[in-house]
Amino acid sequence: MSNVAAPELQEIADRVIAQAGKGEHIEAYVSRGQETDIRIYEGEVEHFVSAQSEGVGIRVIRDGRTGFAYAGTLDGDAVASVLAEARDNVEFGTPDEWAGLATADGVPVVEQQLWSDELAAFGTDAKIALAKELERLTRATDSRVRVDDANYSDASGEAAVASTAGIRVSGRENGCYASVSTLADDGDETQTGFGFAVGRSPEEFDLAKAAREAADRATRLLGAVKPLSKKITVVFDPFVTAQFLGVLSSALNGENVAKGRSLFANRVGESVASPLFTLVDDPTNPKAYTATDIDGEGLAARRNVLIEAGVLQGFVHSSYSARRAGTTSTGNAVRGGFKGTPGVGCLAMQMQPGNRSQAELIADVDDGVLIQSVQGLHSGVNAISGDFSTGASGLLISNGQLGGPVREFTIASTLQRMLHDIVEVGGDIDWLPMRAAGVSLVIRDLTMSGA
Amino acid sequence: MVCVIDQDVLERVLGTALRNGGDFAEVYAEDKSSTSAGLDDGRVEQVTSGRDRGAGIRVVRGETTGFAYTADLSEGGLVAAAEAAGAVAAQGGGGTRTVALTRSAPHRVNTVEIYPDTIGKAAKVALLQRIDEAARSTGGAIGQVSAGYGDSRKRIIVANSDGLLAEDEQVRHLLRISVVANGDAGMQTGFESLGHTIGFEVFDTNDVEELARRAAQQAITKLRARPAPSGSIPVVIKAGSGGVLFHEACGHGLEADLVGKNSSVYAGKVGQQVASPLVTLVDDGTMAGEWGAIGIDDEGHPSQYNELIKDGILTDYMWDHLRARKEGHAHSGNGRRQSYMHLPMVRMTNTYVLNGTDTPEDIIKNTPNGVYVAKLGGGSVNTASGDFVFGMTEAYLIENGEITEPLREGNLIGNGPQVLRDIEALGNDFAMGNPGTCGKDGQGVPVGDGQPTLRVKTMTIGGTAA
Numbered sequence: 001m002s003n004v005a006a007p008e009l010q011e012i013a014d015r016v017i018a019q020a021g022k023g024e025h026i027e028a029y030v031s032r033g034q035e036t037d038i039r040i041y042e043g044e045v046e047h048f049v050s051a052q053s054e055g056v057g058i059r060v061i062r063d064g065r066t067g068f069a070y071a072g073t074l075d076g077d078a079v080a081s082v083l084a085e086a087r088d089n090v091e092f093g094t095p096d097e098w099a100g101l102a103t104a105d106g107v108p109v110v111e112q113q114l115w116s117d118e119l120a121a122f123g124t125d126a127k128i129a130l131a132k133e134l135e136r137l138t139r140a141t142d143s144r145v146r147v148d149d150a151n152y153s154d155a156s157g158e159a160a161v162a163s164t165a166g167i168r169v170s171g172r173e174n175g176c177y178a179s180v181s182t183l184a185d186d187g188d189e190t191q192t193g194f195g196f197a198v199g200r201s202p203e204e205f206d207l208a209k210a211a212r213e214a215a216d217r218a219t220r221l222l223g224a225v226k227p228l229s230k231k232i233t234v235v236f237d238p239f240v241t242a243q244f245l246g247v248l249s250s251a252l253n254g255e256n257v258a259k260g261r262s263l264f265a266n267r268v269g270e271s272v273a274s275p276l277f278t279l280v281d282d283p284t285n286p287k288a289y290t291a292t293d294i295d296g297e298g299l300a301a302r303r304n305v306l307i308e309a310g311v312l313q314g315f316v317h318s319s320y321s322a323r324r325a326g327t328t329s330t331g332n333a334v335r336g337g338f339k340g341t342p343g344v345g346c347l348a349m350q351m352q353p354g355n356r357s358q359a360e361l362i363a364d365v366d367d368g369v370l371i372q373s374v375q376g377l378h379s380g381v382n383a384i385s386g387d388f389s390t391g392a393s394g395l396l397i398s399n400g401q402l403g404g405p406v407r408e409f410t411i412a413s414t415l416q417r418m419l420h421d422i423v424e425v426g427g428d429i430d431w432l433p434m435r436a437a438g439v440s441l442v443i444r445d446l447t448m449s450g451a
Numbered sequence: 452m453v454c455v456i457d458q459d460v461l462e463r464v465l466g467t468a469l470r471n472g473g474d475f476a477e478v479y480a481e482d483k484s485s486t487s488a489g490l491d492d493g494r495v496e497q498v499t500s501g502r503d504r505g506a507g508i509r510v511v512r513g514e515t516t517g518f519a520y521t522a523d524l525s526e527g528g529l530v531a532a533a534e535a536a537g538a539v540a541a542q543g544g545g546g547t548r549t550v551a552l553t554r555s556a557p558h559r560v561n562t563v564e565i566y567p568d569t570i571g572k573a574a575k576v577a578l579l580q581r582i583d584e585a586a587r588s589t590g591g592a593i594g595q596v597s598a599g600y601g602d603s604r605k606r607i608i609v610a611n612s613d614g615l616l617a618e619d620e621q622v623r624h625l626l627r628i629s630v631v632a633n634g635d636a637g638m639q640t641g642f643e644s645l646g647h648t649i650g651f652e653v654f655d656t657n658d659v660e661e662l663a664r665r666a667a668q669q670a671i672t673k674l675r676a677r678p679a680p681s682g683s684i685p686v687v688i689k690a691g692s693g694g695v696l697f698h699e700a701c702g703h704g705l706e707a708d709l710v711g712k713n714s715s716v717y718a719g720k721v722g723q724q725v726a727s728p729l730v731t732l733v734d735d736g737t738m739a740g741e742w743g744a745i746g747i748d749d750e751g752h753p754s755q756y757n758e759l760i761k762d763g764i765l766t767d768y769m770w771d772h773l774r775a776r777k778e779g780h781a782h783s784g785n786g787r788r789q790s791y792m793h794l795p796m797v798r799m800t801n802t803y804v805l806n807g808t809d810t811p812e813d814i815i816k817n818t819p820n821g822v823y824v825a826k827l828g829g830g831s832v833n834t835a836s837g838d839f840v841f842g843m844t845e846a847y848l849i850e851n852g853e854i855t856e857p858l859r860e861g862n863l864i865g866n867g868p869q870v871l872r873d874i875e876a877l878g879n880d881f882a883m884g885n886p887g888t889c890g891k892d893g894q895g896v897p898v899g900d901g902q903p904t905l906r907v908k909t910m911t912i913g914g915t916a917a
Contacts, residue, residue: 041712047516047794048539053505054522069500073522078502085500092572094494148714183714183835190716190835221836226911229682259492260595261631263638339501379829379842380862380913384631384638389679389861389913391840408838410862410913412681447915449681 033157065093184218193217224405238438273419296335473540512540567602589667609751634674641669646886679914685821691882694900726871736800742886750786807877878904
């Protein structure tokens, strides 16, 4: 959210909270959005989606009990019935001494540029032409490469929050994205790849890079074999590291800590990782794809140091998890739209990068594998127990040299061990379209399971 | 609850959609009311009521689809969406197009006795409290319990320019239970869920406390689990826990949209042997009460029992309207979408493998060494290469034909076509598995899966033990 007024939405939210009765705390979140989604296949538009959506979510707290309701419309009658439903739902909650709404904490907002007039003015024909160009560029890279689809999407949204605890913010944001999926054929074998371009506006897209990466990802796996099982050193591509940080983030979530679901509970001040590992969550860094200025409860987003030189510094909190932990919100309330209440999450994780390139890191590895993609992180990693096991593909490394491609194997360890087993951090920070930036990472002693 | 769009309004909206050209138009409208409740850390944290109501309109011209959606179900709102969807097909040469709709006979597969909106919220919340108590009373090691309840009642109406007009009502009830157990060596987790396309009576015939105890026991058992092995090993999968294997290993590859773009390893293989002769695989939207059961699909066509693989031979793919129209194939009832905000695609319903003849006891006894998987987590597949992965959330070692030690979690990986050929024993104890949500192209739809106990010659287990 950016601090640009969305007056009608703010008025709707204001009207809702004005109806609060004695002892009743109300928060209203009102949003409206537009999206365009274009898919190109073989030079033609396969689909063109153009749509508007809107909705309201209302949270009511009374006597420590919480109720919530939402509707996908801003129709006046609907808003009234959402409030009535939320009030009714309060009756069925269990009193919780920590339940409550966020209150202003005086932390100044670091303004972010989240709205692009260039994007807002970008025409439909130009969007279609852009996706077609991405398809054309990708097909031109390599005769073995087919394009499964080339896509352009953009979205814009505006939202307003008001609460009886004095929060009143509104703003708008837009963004765009282009992506391409590829297939590479060699005889009976087919492998897949993808590439993407992101930016505040399409002028920032690097379509040539997206096309090249999509082609590389698919062709580099042709002829890949299943490797033998053994202990090995892995080098994570920045894209894989960013996904690894995403898994780790749930253990740094203050609500998970409070509820006994974090392997980092009670470990603040202790060494939980290699001294090379420093991790911050900093949505105020404008380079971060998920940079933002206000969190899901309307507090200023801010920089939080989570792990410094391997020592756990603290957790991310919403106002609720902070009250439970006897601390203050870190501005990490996360809201997934009008259909839910805010949870807790990291907003924009970044590791402190080292100085060396990926090639230099690889040169130091005697027996290893460069992990270029992982499959099944959502199924094979348990952030509560720490068990880590994921399908992977990449290139073997032997005596500091990259070797042949490998696929259909897993790498496994535990999150706890992996953090201590980090032996190098690359300098190649990559601001990916995810909640974490990536950097090359060398971790020793993982088990590779293959043939 | 009613879907308040009259037939003559739908006819006019479809006419508007095709005014500027296009050869197919469709209106899909839904009205969904839902209730959910979450219990965590001993408290009912929140009861949520939701209302989602809107329509998605698409216009197809040749290979191009225009799509727009709106939450405004008035004729004005629908006409605006129809114009937006039709713009992409605009090539002039349109003119007045009259659409006459004929209402399809209802096709109901699920029977609902007690609608969710006739049950008080207190009764729904009470289920969660019973689950919490049952899980916590399973053992002192239980550190945390969270449980979620959800119900929904969705009315859909589909009308298209071929004259189809069909309606359906879909009722769902879902429970999810997550448990954390604390041990000397850290925490372990257990998970169970229950989901059916019937009314609240589902909780009369299913023991939710027993479900909670199972989730708790799973977490407790894993506290003494040893690291899973690493490498290629024979795998026995318990009945009702491995349907996701077929969903990933071949189900997605049998979706006609992926086949049509030649991005499936099963493209061009109808009539060929693609699996062990033991395997007969079906996708069955008519399996009453199961999580993927639907009366009609989201393009208005009746759900069906579709045989995909018969005795190891590929017999057919699954189809949506566009792919069926292009190939001159009959509809199979597999055109589904997450909501009115999404375009339909080819999707599975309930995908399962029919019984074989072995007893599960014999299958285990005849496995000298291997891994017994009692519960699988989520999975994913690359349909072009056939490589798939899924998590084993409850697994044991098999030593000398007997189930022995519990194993820590890990991923199982394999290649779909290879694993299908490597199924070497199939049990006679068919069971359906947990309710699932299948993700494809950013959309999630409810699906079911099932299978009897079976053994795969070898799969790669992604553990850490030598």
